[in-house]
Amino acid sequence: xxxxxxxxxxxxxxxxxxxxxxxxxxxxxxxxxxxxxxxxxxxxxxxxxxxxxxxxxxxxxxxxxxxxxxxxxxxxxxxxxxxxxxxxxxxxxxxxxxxxxxxxxxxxxxxxxxxxxxxxxxxxxxxxxxxxxxxxxxxxxxxxxxxxxxxxxxxxxxxxxxxxxxxxxxxxxxxxxxxxxxxxxxxxxxxxxxxxxxxxxxxxxxxxxxxxxxxxxxxxxxxxxxxxxxxxxxxxxxxxxxxxxxxxxxxxxxxxxxxxxxxxxxxxxxxxxxxxxxxxxxxxxxxxxxxxxxxxxxxxxxxxxxxxxxxxxxxxxxxxxxxxxxxxxxxxxxxxxxxxxxxxxxxxxxxxxxxxxxxxxxxxxxxxxxxxxxxxxxxxxxxxxxxxxxxxxxxxxxxxxxxxxxxxxxxxxxxxxxxxxxxxxxxxxxxxxxxxxxxxxxxxxxxxxxxxxxxxxxxxxxxxxxxxx
Numbered sequence: 001x002x003x004x005x006x007x008x009x010x011x012x013x014x015x016x017x018x019x020x021x022x023x024x025x026x027x028x029x030x031x032x033x034x035x036x037x038x039x040x041x042x043x044x045x046x047x048x049x050x051x052x053x054x055x056x057x058x059x060x061x062x063x064x065x066x067x068x069x070x071x072x073x074x075x076x077x078x079x080x081x082x083x084x085x086x087x088x089x090x091x092x093x094x095x096x097x098x099x100x101x102x103x104x105x106x107x108x109x110x111x112x113x114x115x116x117x118x119x120x121x122x123x124x125x126x127x128x129x130x131x132x133x134x135x136x137x138x139x140x141x142x143x144x145x146x147x148x149x150x151x152x153x154x155x156x157x158x159x160x161x162x163x164x165x166x167x168x169x170x171x172x173x174x175x176x177x178x179x180x181x182x183x184x185x186x187x188x189x190x191x192x193x194x195x196x197x198x199x200x201x202x203x204x205x206x207x208x209x210x211x212x213x214x215x216x217x218x219x220x221x222x223x224x225x226x227x228x229x230x231x232x233x234x235x236x237x238x239x240x241x242x243x244x245x246x247x248x249x250x251x252x253x254x255x256x257x258x259x260x261x262x263x264x265x266x267x268x269x270x271x272x273x274x275x276x277x278x279x280x281x282x283x284x285x286x287x288x289x290x291x292x293x294x295x296x297x298x299x300x301x302x303x304x305x306x307x308x309x310x311x312x313x314x315x316x317x318x319x320x321x322x323x324x325x326x327x328x329x330x331x332x333x334x335x336x337x338x339x340x341x342x343x344x345x346x347x348x349x350x351x352x353x354x355x356x357x358x359x360x361x362x363x364x365x366x367x368x369x370x371x372x373x374x375x376x377x378x379x380x381x382x383x384x385x386x387x388x389x390x391x392x393x394x395x396x397x398x399x400x401x402x403x404x405x406x407x408x409x410x411x412x413x414x415x416x417x418x419x420x421x422x423x424x425x426x427x428x429x430x431x432x433x434x435x436x437x438x439x440x441x442x443x444x445x446x447x448x449x450x451x452x453x454x455x456x457x458x459x460x461x462x463x464x465x466x467x468x469x
Contacts, residue, residue, distance in 0.1 A: 027097070028439050035065045035435075038090045047083030055424060062431045064090035066438035067330055069184030069300025069413020070404075070430060072420050076187045084187055088174055094438070095181025095213065095330040096144065139224075140217045144180070147212050151176030154205040158196075179209035182330045184300015184413035197303040198284050203291045210299040211259070214325030215251060222248040247337060249359055251326040254336035255297075258323065262293025265316050275308030296320040298331040300413020306403070307416040314403050314416070321410035322382070332411030332437045334378050341371035377441035382409045385433045392426045408433035 038061035041047060043054050056072045063070050064087055079087060152172040160168030171187065178185050186192050196202035222245050230237050241249065267289040270276045277285045291303045296317045309317070324333010345356045345368055356363040386405040393401060400416040407414045408430045419430070 031065060031094075031435070031439055034090065034093055035061050038065060038086065041086045042079070042083060047079055047086060049078060049080055052078060055427060059427050059431060060087070061090060062434050063413070064183065064185060065094040066411050066434040067091060067094045067181045067183040067298075067332070068408065068411040068434045068437070069178075070408060070415055070419045070434070071185065072427060074190055075185060076189050079187075084174065087185065087187075088177055091178055091181050091183045091185060095177070095183065096140070136221065139221060143217070143220055147209065148173075148176045148180050151180060151205055151209045154201065158199065158201050175206075176209060179206045179299065179301065180213040180330065182210060182213050182298045182300070182325065182332070182411070184295070186301065192302040194303055194305065197288050197291075198280065200287060203287050203303060206299075206301055207291055207294045210294050210297065210301075211255065214297055214299075214329050214331035215255065216326040216328035218245075218328045219248045219251050219326065246359060246361055247327075250337050250340045254340050255326065258297065258320065258336070259290070259293050262296065262316075262320055263290045266292045266313060269310055269313045269316060270304075273308065273310055273313075276304040276313075292317075293320070296412060296414065298324045298333055298410055298412045300407075302414060305417075306414050307400075307418075309416070311399050314399050317414070318402060318406040321406045321412045321414070322378070324410050324412075332409075334375050338371045338374050341368055342375060345372075374441060378409060378437075381433065381436050381441055382406065385409065385429050388429045389422075389426055392423055392429070396422075404430065405433060409437040411437045 035058070039054070039058040042061055043052060043057040045051075052073065059070075059072050060075070062068075075084070075087065152169070155172035155175055156169050159171040162168060163171060174187055177183075184192075193202060193206065226235075226240055226243050229235050229243070230240055235243060241252075244252075263286070267277075267285060270278070270289065270292075271285065272278050277288045280288060288303050291301075295301050295303075297320060322333060323339045324335055325331020326336045340358070341356065341363065344358050344363065348354075348356045356368050382405055385408070386402055389396075389401045389405055390398060396418065400418050403414070403416050404418050404422075406412070411434060419427075422430070
């Protein structure tokens with residue numbers, strides 16, 4: 001009998017050794033683990049001013065880790081100082097990512113970074129080489145601390161006179177981290193940043209942090225290296241942009257274009273709307289429109305009422321939220337590079353060109369295929385979630401439900417004052433959308449699709465044409 005148990009134990013151990021997780025599965029399950037740990041901590045009495053339902057704690061944890069910003073409770077009044085610290089930690093982990101945070105812990109405790117860990121870093125940030133990965137993570141952490149520190153100081157100039165030194169400084173740190181991580185969760189009350197709509201300091205600081213977090217860590221690194229070359233007079237400043245990597249060029253052009261287009265769009269659509277910017281001065285209207293354009297790129301803070309937006313502005317906002325920020329950063333959405341690939345591929349087809357081209361380079365076919373797959377999978381998940389919300393919430397306006405679903409899948413956090421009023425079933429749908437939006441639809445598909453068919457990569461089949469269009 002003892003021998004049988006020993007053999008059974010040996011077989012179990014052998015099976016455990018055969019179980020391996022790829023990088024995408026580690027990311028997906030890592031986020032799930034942090035979410036459930038966060039929900040437990042937020043559910044504790046020490047975290048709350050008054051009792052909280054577990055589903056509310058879970059929803060807030062999902063929103064924080066997925067850096068979205070949708071909440072079912074008022075964070076400012078619901079959570080104690082301990083609860084807000086937990087919330088801040090979840091936002092920071094969600095923004096940096098599980099892999100980067102794990103590597104940061106290893107560096108602090110001086111644990112050796114194994115080759116497997118280096119491969120995970122490379123795959124997570126889509127880097128071309130395995131060399132210099134530890135230095136890359138250190139630069140990410142240092143850059144994050146620097147930018148968040150600058151944001152905290154700038155916020156403190158406004159919050160300290162209003163709330164006192166300790167509370168004002170704490171508010172500065174919290175909202176700086178939340179803005180840089182594109183979370184959009186605030187601890188001010190129920191109106192987000194609406195009372196600061198005419199404050200250039202609050203608005204511009206928040207916009208700076210959102211854009212900085214949304215550009216992506218690899219773009220940071222590329223720009224920094226080239227700026228150092230310009231400062232060292234290794235190349236003239238006029239060649240700064242041309243020497244950037246192709247991804248950096250696409251990200252910067254798309255980001256700038258979307259911010260300008262969004263600002264102009266909101267300015268024109270909301271100019272006479274008294275519920276949003278209609279009563280502001282001309283300069284304040286431009287500032288509020290610019291803030292709205294930036295925050296829809298997955299941040300979630302608001303200086304104007306989202307419920308008061310016109311239907312056209314909500315549809316316009318859904319487009320911006322669906323696109324989102326850039327890869328390798330803290331933003332969500334299908335990403336600026338994916339949108340660029342779709343637009344460039346359409347342009348190539350219309351012009352009769354064989355390849356998708358950009359800045360004199362041919363984009364890899366694998367990039368084009370992945371971009372199309374990401375857009376379609378995200379759209380399918382979004383449409384399924386929206387369909388579920390429409391069934392569960394028949395009394396709500398469809399445009400508001402669409403705004404809510406897009407905000408969730410894009411990990412934005414803007415809401416037309418709808419989230420707390422939804423049913424529990426709708427909250428579950430929103431949590432699934434937020435999670436899918438944070439880890440990415442491709443990651444979700446690969447995690448649950450099983451092992452990839454390696455032999456299929458080398459299979460070649462006869463080519464046939466079909467009618468399309």
